[in-house]
Amino acid sequence: MSVAVENFVKAIYNNDKHDIKDTKPGNIAKKLGISNAAATDMAKKLAARDLLNYEKYQELQLTDKGVKMALNVIRKHRLWEAFLFKMFDMSLHDIHREAELLEHQTSDLLAEKISAYLGHPKFDPHGDPIPNANGEITTKDTSISLSEAMEGKTYTIARLMSDDKEFFEFCTQNGIKYRNTLTITKQFSGNKMTQILVGTNTIVLNEDFTKNIYVEEH
Amino acid sequence: MSVAVENFVKAIYNNDKHDIKDTKPGNIAKKLGISNAAATDMAKKLAARDLLNYEKYQELQLTDKGVKMALNVIRKHRLWEAFLFKMFDMSLHDIHREAELLEHQTSDLLAEKISAYLGHPKFDPHGDPIPNANGEITTKDTSISLSEAMEGKTYTIARLMSDDKEFFEFCTQNGIKYRNTLTITKQFSGNKMTQILVGTNTIVLNEDFTKNIYVEEH
DNA sequence: TTTTATTTTTAAGTAAGCTTAAATATTTTA
DNA sequence: TAAAATATTTAAGCTTACTTAAAAATAAAA
Numbered sequence: 045m046s047v048a049v050e051n052f053v054k055a056i057y058n059n060d061k062h063d064i065k066d067t068k069p070g071n072i073a074k075k076l077g078i079s080n081a082a083a084t085d086m087a088k089k090l091a092a093r094d095l096l097n098y099e100k101y102q103e104l105q106l107t108d109k110g111v112k113m114a115l116n117v118i119r120k121h122r123l124w125e126a127f128l129f130k131m132f133d134m135s136l137h138d139i140h141r142e143a144e145l146l147e148h149q150t151s152d153l154l155a156e157k158i159s160a161y162l163g164h165p166k167f168d169p170h171g172d173p174i175p176n177a178n179g180e181i182t183t184k185d186t187s188i189s190l191s192e193a194m195e196g197k198t199y200t201i202a203r204l205m206s207d208d209k210e211f212f213e214f215c216t217q218n219g220i221k222y223r224n225t226l227t228i229t230k231q232f233s234g235n236k237m238t239q240i241l242v243g244t245n246t247i248v249l250n251e252d253f254t255k256n257i258y259v260e261e262h
Numbered sequence: 263m264s265v266a267v268e269n270f271v272k273a274i275y276n277n278d279k280h281d282i283k284d285t286k287p288g289n290i291a292k293k294l295g296i297s298n299a300a301a302t303d304m305a306k307k308l309a310a311r312d313l314l315n316y317e318k319y320q321e322l323q324l325t326d327k328g329v330k331m332a333l334n335v336i337r338k339h340r341l342w343e344a345f346l347f348k349m350f351d352m353s354l355h356d357i358h359r360e361a362e363l364l365e366h367q368t369s370d371l372l373a374e375k376i377s378a379y380l381g382h383p384k385f386d387p388h389g390d391p392i393p394n395a396n397g398e399i400t401t402k403d404t405s406i407s408l409s410e411a412m413e414g415k416t417y418t419i420a421r422l423m424s425d426d427k428e429f430f431e432f433c434t435q436n437g438i439k440y441r442n443t444l445t446i447t448k449q450f451s452g453n454k455m456t457q458i459l460v461g462t463n464t465i466v467l468n469e470d471f472t473k474n475i476y477v478e479e480h
Numbered sequence: 481t482t483t484t485a486t487t488t489t490t491a492a493g494t495a496a497g498c499t500t501a502a503a504t505a506t507t508t509t510a
Numbered sequence: 511t512a513a514a515a516t517a518t519t520t521a522a523g524c525t526t527a528c529t530t531a532a533a534a535a536t537a538a539a540a
Contacts, residue, residue: 084519085497085498086497089496101506131375132375145367146364153352161350297530303490303528319488
């Protein structure tokens with residue numbers, strides 16, 4: 045299974061989970077930074093390998109086999125994140141970047157060794173759940189996007205979902221991290237801007253940032 | 263720099279160091295498990311990129327740039343070996359296999375973090391020297407192949423050079439490991455067979471194994 | 481030294497993973 | 511609902527990293 049295939053399957057899986065459901069080739073292409081034509085092409089090839097269902101102009105749907113592959117890669121990614129986070133003093137963004145590469149070159153054996161070393165953690169440093177060796181996520185996710193949360197309420201940060209370096213730098217600088225607490229002090233004009241309180245810091249976020257922050261009721 | 267290029271350059275470097283010097287495409291091809299034609303092809307391409315000097319029917323010679331690339335990859339390989347060896351209970355062969363993959367997906371930053379964590383080690387678990395971040399090997403190598411060592415003498419094991427799983431299993435089972443001591447008790451018919459004493463074990467090795475064991479005078 | 485065996489090189493071809501440009505279908509909006 | 515905008519697909523083409531088969535050169539053996 046090549047890097048391109050693993051990334052394609054992973055992109056569909058992640059998109060399916062977290063975006064406004066749009067798994068058509070164009071949207072996957074955008075996530076992967078490839079052309080629409082390349083994505084359509086790949087979709088056809090993966091359909092032939094029973095990793096996804098493809099019908100012209102329709103959404104791409106992973107088969108069980110495709111989901112299994114995605115979860116296997118995601119497991120390795122998140123284990124690497126947890127491991128690097130524990131071992132080395134590196135930014136969340138740098139850790140993410142390393143994991144993005146290492147995930148494709150990690151045997152199931154090594155993944156298991158890392159998992160055991162960490163005490164089989166259920167979450168990575170962003171708060172994302174780590175699938176077990178069978179590709180099952182045993183924790184249930186009750187988190188909501190901060191852009192959908194309610195003014196006046198206090199939440200626990202459940203996940204930080206982003207590939208963007210600036211987002212993580214911003215979070216680090218402002219105490220926005222996994223398991224910290226925040227309160228929504230004010231929402232402006234249809235949730236386009238959100239004012240939050242983290243520790244003693246009052247911060248105003250726009251939607252580009254709030255949509256990446258997932259929280260749970262306190 | 264692709265995996266194929268890194269492995270090609272690495273194969274020339276390693277071969278140049280340790281084999282009866284033969285860096286012609288055919289020999290490199292054999293090491294990499296590709297066809298002679300593919301190796302010739304690659305040699306021409308890498309010559310165009312100033313990584314090696316290529317002249318028809320002649321030995322391939324790495325340029326300074328090529329050596330630098332090789333040492334950068336080798337550094338990452340050996341750091342991973344040292345790191346995995348320290349962290350996890352895995353066989354030397356499994357560790358080698360993981361490192362063979364991870365070496366190509368490791369940033370200089372991560373390599374430096376691993377090196378620092380280990381206290382900037384000078385040798386990996388096979389006894390191979392680890393180049394520093396500038397691609398310099400600061401230790402001088404005075405080891406010789408066991409197949410060239412002398413009967414009756416006692417040596418310290420300096421390096422175990424092999425990709426072969428059975429070789430490492432054999433070594434592990436018989437106490438043949440980095441920094442252990444061995445004595446050559448008998449040599450047979452022009453060094454084709456060598457009898458050694460390791461701890462309380464007497465072992466007879468054929469040349470396929472002795473050529474992979476490097477030793478230093480005691 | 482000449483023949484034979486081995487290597488190296490060239491040539492032609494393949495698969496994966498991309499690209500751009502044009503054709504076709506779908507979606508939006510007026 | 512028809513026109514305009516957008517997205518998807520098809521088609522043609524490129525690069526990398528291989529392959530096999532044949533030609534050419536080198537190395538070994540008689």
